[in-house]
Amino acid sequence: MLTFTIKRLFSALLTLLLISIFTFSLAHLAGDPAIAIAGREASAEDIARIRAHYGFDRPLVQQYLAWCGQALVGDFGRSYHYQQAVSEMLATRLPITLILGISALGFALAISLPLGIVAAIRPNSLIDRISLGLAVVGQAMPTFWFALVMIVVFGLTLRWLPISGNASWQNFVMPTIALGYFATPALMRLTRAGMIDALESDFVRTARAKGLSQTSILFKHALRNVMIPVVSVSAVQCGAMLSGSIVVEQIFALQGIGWLGYDATVRSDLPVVQAITLVIAAFYVLLTLLADLLNAVLDPRIRIG
Amino acid sequence: MTGPRGRSLRSLARRAAGNASVVTSGAFLIAITVIAVAAPLIAPYDPYAHDLSRRLLPPIFFEGHDAAHLLGTDPFGRDYLSRLIYGAQISLVIGASVMLISGLIGTTLGLLAGYYGGRIDQVIMFVVNTRLALPIFLVAMSVVVVFGTSITGTILTISLFLWDRFAVVVRSATQQAVSRDYVMAARSIGCSNGYILLGEILPNLVNAVIVIGTIEMAYAILIEAALSFLGFGIQEPTPSWGLMLAQARQYLFFESWLLYIPGAALFFLVLAINLFGDGLRDLLAAGDRA
Amino acid sequence: MSAVLELERLNVRFPLTSGVLHAVRDVSFRVEPREILAIVGESGCGKSMTALAIMNLLHRRAERRVEALRFRGEDIARLPQRKFNRLRGDRMAMIFQEPMTSLNPVYTIGDQLEEVFLRHRAATREDARRRARSLLEKVGIPAPDQRMRQYPHQLSGGLRQRVMIAMALMCEPDLIIADEPTTALDVTIQAQVLALLKRLQAEFEMAMILITHDLGVVARMADRVLVMYAGEIVESGPTRRIFDSPSHPYTQGLLRCLPQLSAADDADARLGTIAGVVPSLVGEVRGCAFANRCPHVVDACRADRVAVAAAAAEHSYRCLIPPERTLANFRETAR
Numbered sequence: 024m025l026t027f028t029i030k031r032l033f034s035a036l037l038t039l040l041l042i043s044i045f046t047f048s049l050a051h052l053a054g055d056p057a058i059a060i061a062g063r064e065a066s067a068e069d070i071a072r073i074r075a076h077y078g079f080d081r082p083l084v085q086q087y088l089a090w091c092g093q094a095l096v097g098d099f100g101r102s103y104h105y106q107q108a109v110s111e112m113l114a115t116r117l118p119i120t121l122i123l124g125i126s127a128l129g130f131a132l133a134i135s136l137p138l139g140i141v142a143a144i145r146p147n148s149l150i151d152r153i154s155l156g157l158a159v160v161g162q163a164m165p166t167f168w169f170a171l172v173m174i175v176v177f178g179l180t181l182r183w184l185p186i187s188g189n190a191s192w193q194n195f196v197m198p199t200i201a202l203g204y205f206a207t208p209a210l211m212r213l214t215r216a217g218m219i220d221a222l223e224s225d226f227v228r229t230a231r232a233k234g235l236s237q238t239s240i241l242f243k244h245a246l247r248n249v250m251i252p253v254v255s256v257s258a259v260q261c262g263a264m265l266s267g268s269i270v271v272e273q274i275f276a277l278q279g280i281g282w283l284g285y286d287a288t289v290r291s292d293l294p295v296v297q298a299i300t301l302v303i304a305a306f307y308v309l310l311t312l313l314a315d316l317l318n319a320v321l322d323p324r325i326r327i328g
Numbered sequence: 329m330t331g332p333r334g335r336s337l338r339s340l341a342r343r344a345a346g347n348a349s350v351v352t353s354g355a356f357l358i359a360i361t362v363i364a365v366a367a368p369l370i371a372p373y374d375p376y377a378h379d380l381s382r383r384l385l386p387p388i389f390f391e392g393h394d395a396a397h398l399l400g401t402d403p404f405g406r407d408y409l410s411r412l413i414y415g416a417q418i419s420l421v422i423g424a425s426v427m428l429i430s431g432l433i434g435t436t437l438g439l440l441a442g443y444y445g446g447r448i449d450q451v452i453m454f455v456v457n458t459r460l461a462l463p464i465f466l467v468a469m470s471v472v473v474v475f476g477t478s479i480t481g482t483i484l485t486i487s488l489f490l491w492d493r494f495a496v497v498v499r500s501a502t503q504q505a506v507s508r509d510y511v512m513a514a515r516s517i518g519c520s521n522g523y524i525l526l527g528e529i530l531p532n533l534v535n536a537v538i539v540i541g542t543i544e545m546a547y548a549i550l551i552e553a554a555l556s557f558l559g560f561g562i563q564e565p566t567p568s569w570g571l572m573l574a575q576a577r578q579y580l581f582f583e584s585w586l587l588y589i590p591g592a593a594l595f596f597l598v599l600a601i602n603l604f605g606d607g608l609r610d611l612l613a614a615g616d617r618a
Numbered sequence: 619m620s621a622v623l624e625l626e627r628l629n630v631r632f633p634l635t636s637g638v639l640h641a642v643r644d645v646s647f648r649v650e651p652r653e654i655l656a657i658v659g660e661s662g663c664g665k666s667m668t669a670l671a672i673m674n675l676l677h678r679r680a681e682r683r684v685e686a687l688r689f690r691g692e693d694i695a696r697l698p699q700r701k702f703n704r705l706r707g708d709r710m711a712m713i714f715q716e717p718m719t720s721l722n723p724v725y726t727i728g729d730q731l732e733e734v735f736l737r738h739r740a741a742t743r744e745d746a747r748r749r750a751r752s753l754l755e756k757v758g759i760p761a762p763d764q765r766m767r768q769y770p771h772q773l774s775g776g777l778r779q780r781v782m783i784a785m786a787l788m789c790e791p792d793l794i795i796a797d798e799p800t801t802a803l804d805v806t807i808q809a810q811v812l813a814l815l816k817r818l819q820a821e822f823e824m825a826m827i828l829i830t831h832d833l834g835v836v837a838r839m840a841d842r843v844l845v846m847y848a849g850e851i852v853e854s855g856p857t858r859r860i861f862d863s864p865s866h867p868y869t870q871g872l873l874r875c876l877p878q879l880s881a882a883d884d885a886d887a888r889l890g891t892i893a894g895v896v897p898s899l900v901g902e903v904r905g906c907a908f909a910n911r912c913p914h915v916v917d918a919c920r921a922d923r924v925a926v927a928a929a930a931a932e933h934s935y936r937c938l939i940p941p942e943r944t945l946a947n948f949r950e951t952a953r
Contacts, residue, residue: 038458045462052474159606163599165550167557168573168591175584223677225719231675232714233734233785234707237699247724259460266463270554285558288469296470303463311457322724323769 024319024326031315035308042304043094047087050293060103099298104290109298113280117302119189120268120279123198128261130203131210136253139214140241143222154215158208166267170201170274187276198275202267206260213256217249224248251322258314262307343611350607353600360597364416372398373407375414375567380405387585399589403575408586411567412593418568419549419597422483426548427541429487434494435537439525441495442502449499456492464489465554472560482561486551490544494537501536505529535612542605546598553594569594620691621648622793622825623672623710627685630667630676630849637900641667641680643849649793654819654826656840656857658833658872662896664849665829666715669795672827673712674702690792708738711786715798717778721770727754727781728766734788753784757814776807783815787822794819795827800835812839833876837861842932845869848907849899855933865929865941867912868892870948906937913947914939 057074058065065073074080078089093100099109142151177197178186185194221227222245230244268281276282280299287295319325344350363370383405385394393400399408441452468485475481505511506529514524555561556570564571569590576586630642642664649655657665670676672687687695689710694702714720721730731753732746741749747766754762757780770778779799786794796815800808816839819826828839836843836857843860845853845868853866864870871892894911897903905920906912912919918938928934929941937944 034454034457037454038461041454041458042461045458046470049467049470049474159599159602162602163546163595165553165591165594165598167554168587168594171573171577171580171587172591175580175587179581225714225716226722228675229714229720229782229785230722232673232707232712233737234703234705235733235737236703239733239737244722244725248722262460263464266465269463269465269469270558273558284463284466285469288466288473288560291473296466296473300463300466300470303466304461307461307463311460323726324723324771327769327772 027319027325028316031312035312038308039301039305043091043301044087046297046300047090050297051083051086094298094301099301100294102287102292102295104287104292104295109294112283112295113298113302116278116280116283118279119277120265120272120281123195123202123268123272123277123279124261124264126195126199127203127264128206128257130199131206131260132257134204135207135210136214139211140218140246142211142215143218144241146219151215154211158211161204161208164204166201166205167270167274169204170197170271173197173201174274189277189279194275194277198271198277201274202264202271205267206257206264209260210253210256213253214249217252218245221245221248247321251318254314254317254321255311258307258310261310262303265303265306340611343614344607347607347611349603350611353603353607356596356600357604360416360600361420363413364420367413367417371407371410371413373410375406375410376565378404378406384579384583384586386583387589390585400585402572402586403579408572408589411572412569412590414567415569415572415590415593416597418479418562418566419552419594422479422486422552423545423549423601425483426486426490426552427545429483430489430491430544430548431494431537431541433487434491434540435498435530435533437491438495438498439502439529439533442499443506443521443525443529445503452495452499456495459489459492462489464551465558468551468555469558469560472555477560477563479562479566482552482555486548486555489551490548493544494540497536497540498533501533502529505532539605539609539612542601542608546601546605549594549598549601621688622651622690623649623827624686624688625668625672625684626687627683628668628671628687629683630664630671631681631683632677632679633681634900640849640899640903642671643903645846645849645851647844647851647854649825649827651792651825652819652823653841654816654828654839655842655844656828656830656836657844657846658830658836659846660831660896663846665846666797667849668846669712669797669827669829673706673710673795675712704738707734708789709791710793710795711789711791713779713782713786713794713796713799715801717775717782717802720782721778723770725769726766727768727770727773731766731781731785731788734785738789749788750784753787754781756787756818757781757784758810759784775803776811779803779807779811780814783811783818787818790822791824793825793827795829797829798831799828801831815839833872845872848896848903850907850936852908852937853935855929859930859933863929863941863945864948865933865935865945866908866937867914867939867944868908869935870944871911874948874951914944 057070057077057079060077061070061073078086081089090100097110099113101107102109102112105112138150138154138157142148142154145151174186174197177183184196185191186197188194224245227240227245230240235244265281268279269284270281271277272279272281273285280302284296284299284303286292287299315325344354379401382394382397382401383403385397385401386392387400387408388395388398390400397407397409399412402408402411437452437455441449468489471485472481511524511528514528519528552561553568553570553573556568557574559574562568562571572590573587573594576583576590579586625648626646628642628645629640632639632641645664645668647655657668659665667676667680671680671682671684674682676682684695686693689705694705697705721727728747728750731750732743735741735746735749736743739745750766751762754765759765759777759780765773765777765781770781773781779802783799799815800811803811812835815826815828818824828835830836840857843853843855843857844851845860845866847868853860853864853869860869861873864873875892892911897907897910905922906915906924909915909919916938924936924938926934926936935941
């Protein structure tokens with residue numbers, strides 16, 4: 024278990040290192056950051072002064088190492104546009120995106136697990152067909168279009184829910200659904216297929232031969248085995264949600280890091296874009312790491328080699 | 329190799345003809361492709377022609393419509409139907425190009441990882457994991473900031489994000505193929521690695537690659553639409569469905585049909601591709617069993 | 619004394635796209651207390667299906683029809699699932715063919731053993747643990763305390779099958795069904811596990827249905843034998859009698875395939891095989907199912923379903939040809 028954890032941690036750190044090089048290079052391909060800060064009309068002296076001030080005149084490798092060193096202690100530099108520490112901006116925005124991500128994953132699991140299980144218990148039943156239909160429709164629905172349609176129906180026409188901002192929990196309802204439904208088809212199909220396999224497995228037959236109750240067979244014996252791939256895929260889907268949060272937060276003006284990322288990209292505010300890319304990647308890496316550790320707890324074959 | 333493969337393709341076509349969902353979605357896709365290719369002949373108007381005196385006309389099933397514009401006009405007075413027809417070109421071109429490029433990248437990496445294993449496999453899987461960790465929209469938007477916008481740029485950017493599934497599936501299929509008798513036999517009689525990979529293993533992966541290809545094409549179309557919607561994909565005045573939706577956003581309350589028409593087009597195109605892919609997968613799976 | 623289990627006219631069918639598969643056809647038998655009844659036949663003959671049908675463990679697509687299924691005199695064929703579950707694992711238990719996959723990979727051995735006891739007895743966790751430990755000892759597993767904390771993948775196939783046996787015995791059932799319990803094991807382990815089963819069957823005074831394709835196993839273990847072919851019982855009787863005077867050509871064929879211990883040193887000891895293939899069970903089977911492989915076949919065999927005939931008390935067979943005629947030929951070819 025210990026070597027497993029250390030190996031996993033090592034590869035996680037390596038991934039982050041590669042991504043940090045990638046984002047750093049991207050930011051510096053964007054052209055001279057001094058011009059971006061000073062504006063296109065600035066004089067040559069001003070630009071030279073800014074260049075020296077920010078250290079843009081040093082070799083790239085040196086700049087990268089300095090940036091990394093600061094990022095490690097949580098210092099991502101200052102926003103060109105807002106003249107504020109990027110870490111402070113992230114700290115205020117991050118909770119909103121985390122709430123959105125967690126509730127979207129919760130929403131996706133709350134729909135896909137029960138439907139997948141019921142569909143597997145009764146294949147080809149009405150519920151199975153309905154959930155299959157939902158999955159097919161869900162997979163084809165563009166997230167941003169679905170979000171806009173919800174705004175028209177529930178926000179503008181029925182006036183049930185607020186359409187922008189992050190003042191109350193009601194602001195999170197539509198963004199959660201918009202972000203969460205996209206992960207639902209994949210999770211539901213996985214649950215259904217896993218459950219069908221589990222219910223036809225030899226160990227479930229043993230459990231039935233032991234006279235165990237239906238509840239124990241389903242939830243103790245079958246479900247735990249089904250959950251192992253579901254946990255892995257949930258982590259990947261949650262990562263995709265963090266990425267998709269840019270679209271959803273922008274549409275609902277939910278001011279999390281996705282919204283900030285969009286805003287910063289539009290303004291070419293590169294320190295902010297760089298930091299957000301790295302933070303989202305770090306969260307993804309953390310999520311897959313957690314999923315692997317959770318699976319090691321669920322599955323003794325991983326834990327005890 | 330061509331003999332049995334040709335025969336299996338024919339029998340596949342025969343079975344496909346009996347599968348309602350493959351036939352319907354396939355017919356729909358052919359129809360959209362024909363419409364897109366023949367857009368200059370079919371579209372009633374020039375999709376770029378402004379007419380500010382005729383802005384925001386509703387489609388014919390609403391009151392106040394103008395029979396000359398079946399689906400009404402956009403905020404610049406451009407014919408909505410014509411823009412929708414030309415928009416299909418963008419979606420299909422981007423979807424197909426991304427599928428080809430990302431398929432090429434992913435299949436190559438998957439073949440190498442699955443065939444050679446060891447260190448090469450570790451490095452490639454590490455790159456796959458790194459790619460999965462990158463937030464697709466944010467990075468794609470940054471790339472646009474750095475390199476500017478163009479259709480080619482959009483295609484390349486999306487392609488760089490969608491090869492991972494090809495790689496993972498091809499890798500595991502290659503790993504299985506390597507242990508099969510015919511590959512062992514080819515190795516034992518001293519065939520070159522290149523010949524074994526391209527001549528013996530690749531032909532057996534075609535089915536899996538085609539099925540993944542449909543999934544990724546659908547996904548590429550959705551991503552292009554979202555990027556264009558955010559202003560980081562196709563730019564005005566080129567007609568793209570995502571861009572039409574971005575415009576519609578300003579008129580959600582009174583002109584919500586602006587939203588429903590391109591959205592429905594996008595939905596049905598992606599739905600048809602997905603259904604076609606699902607049907608194909610079932611048919612190929614049934615063929616493998618037979 | 620009344621029978622532990624009485625089965626009357628069991629039929630199992632699978633509706634397939636190509637027609638209905640008749641996996642088990644009109645199988646009836648009884649199991650007496652403390653006896654070992656072997657069901658023997660080639661794979662696909664319906665012997666495992668019969669066992670699964672008794673335990674109500676058939677695949678959901680299978681259709682089970684049974685005239686009566688009496689367990690200790692009580693008809694349990696139409697018992698509601700909930701009541702049947704009280705019996706299953708408690709009064710009747712089953713051991714499966716595949717020890718590698720029959721245990722749940724994510725729970726400890728101890729947990730999976732205790733679970734049965736907790737389900738069927740008003741017992742505490744501590745009682746269940748003690749019971750599990752003593753049974754692991756009984757099935758010959760060393761260091762039971764340590765094993766109980768382990769997971770299935772940490773045990774060898776032989777040990778896992780011993781765990782499965784312990785699990786079946788947790789509630790001291792009246793009837794135990796062992797479905798090819800040693801087929802998946804190494805040859806050296808097979809004999810040990812069989813000996814263990816026989817010893818425990820006597821010690822716990824249980825009745826046992828032993829399903830096997832191996833007549834050697836039957837000879838060593840069983841009191842009575844049912845021979846199944848193509849979904850039906852073709853011959854049944856006490857083990858000694860079946861081995862001495864098999865009355866169905868199929869049984870004779872099976873025995874001919876058995877390497878004779880007495881002739882083992884003989885260089886010409888012939889290991890016979892039965893030529894031909896089992897007929898398809900999809901659709902109605904006409905006449906005798908063995909007709910296409912039978913050396914004694916006559917036209918009448920293919921006409922109607924063959925009725926059961928009695929060769930002696932407790933010994934019956936399903937063949938038109940009198941055993942005197944087929945037996946002479948058998949004795950000649952088997953020597």
